Amino acid sequence: MIEVDNIHKSFGDNHVLKGITTRFEQGKTNLIIGQSGSGKTVFLKCLLGLFEPEEGRICYNGRIYSDLTMNEKRDLRQEMGMVFQGSALFDSMTVEGNVMFPLEMFTKQSKAEMQERVDFVLKRVNLIDAHERYPSEISGGMQKRVAIARAIVMNPKYLFCDEPNSGLDPKTAILIDNLIQEITQEYNITTIINTHDMNSVMEIGEKILFLKDGYKEWEGTNKEIFKTDNKAVTDFVYSSELFKKVRQMYLEERN
Numbered sequence: 001m002i003e004v005d006n007i008h009k010s011f012g013d014n015h016v017l018k019g020i021t022t023r024f025e026q027g028k029t030n031l032i033i034g035q036s037g038s039g040k041t042v043f044l045k046c047l048l049g050l051f052e053p054e055e056g057r058i059c060y061n062g063r064i065y066s067d068l069t070m071n072e073k074r075d076l077r078q079e080m081g082m083v084f085q086g087s088a089l090f091d092s093m094t095v096e097g098n099v100m101f102p103l104e105m106f107t108k109q110s111k112a113e114m115q116e117r118v119d120f121v122l123k124r125v126n127l128i129d130a131h132e133r134y135p136s137e138i139s140g141g142m143q144k145r146v147a148i149a150r151a152i153v154m155n156p157k158y159l160f161c162d163e164p165n166s167g168l169d170p171k172t173a174i175l176i177d178n179l180i181q182e183i184t185q186e187y188n189i190t191t192i193i194n195t196h197d198m199n200s201v202m203e204i205g206e207k208i209l210f211l212k213d214g215y216k217e218w219e220g221t222n223k224e225i226f227k228t229d230n231k232a233v234t235d236f237v238y239s240s241e242l243f244k245k246v247r248q249m250y251l252e253e254r255n
Contacts, residue, residue: 007056034211081151096131141172
C-alpha cells in the first residue's frame with residue numbers, strides 16, 4: 001500500500017501538485033487519469049522517489065519516504081518495478097539480456113539463479129521462445145511484455161506503469177491490461193498506472209484517481225465513474241465515443 005498525504009510539488013513559480021491526498025491499495029490496479037498538464041507525470045515521479053515534495057508525505061507500507069536514510073531509500077527503490085511508455089528496452093541487448101539486466105546490476109545471485117528467474121518471468125508473460133531475439137525483431141506488444149517481465153524480475157512490491165498501452169492496437173492493449181492485472185493480483189503488488197486509455201479505465205480500473213490542474217478532482221472505481229456527476233470527470237472520460245456507448249448501456253440496464 002502507498003499512502004499519500006497532502007503533497008505539494010512546485011518548480012519555481014509553477015505549483016504543479018496542490019495538496020493531493022489518496023491511497024493506493026495492495027493487490028489492486030490503481031489508475032491515474034487526467035488531461036495533459038494535470039500533474040500526472042510529476043505525481044508518478046514523486047511516487048517513484050525521483051521528485052521529493054516540498055510539503056506532505058508519501059508512505060510505503062508504513063515507511064515515510066522523507067524519513068528514510070539514503071541507503072533505505074535505495075533499498076526501497078529496488079522494491080519498485082517500472083514499465084516505461086516506450087518500453088525503454090536496450091536495443092543492443094537480447095530479450096533475455098534486457099530482463100536479466102536488473103539482476104546483474106542489483107543482486108549477487110549466481111548466473112544459474114538469474115537464468116532461472118529470467119526464464120520464469122518470460123514464461124509468465126508468455127514469451128517462451130524469445131530469449132535470443134532483439135527488440136527490433138519483435139512486435140510492439142511483445143516489447144511491452146518484455147518490459148513487464150523486466151519490471152517484475154526483482155519481485156517488486158510496487159509496480160509503476162506509464163502509458164503501458166501507448167502505440168498498441170486495441171486488441172494488444174487489452175492483452176497488456178489483462179496481464180498487468182493478473183500479475184498484480186497473483187503477486188499482491190501495489191500497481192499504479194498512468195493512462196489516457198479509457199478501455200483500461202473500464203476494464204481494470206479498480207481504483208481511479210482523476211487529477212485536474214494539480215488537484216485531486218475525483219476518485220472512485222470503474223463502476224462508480226459511470227455514476228458520477230462531476231463535470232470535469234464526465235467532460236474528460238465521455239470524450240471517448242466507446243465510453244459514451246458503454247455508459248449508455250449501463251444506464252439502460254439500470255432502467
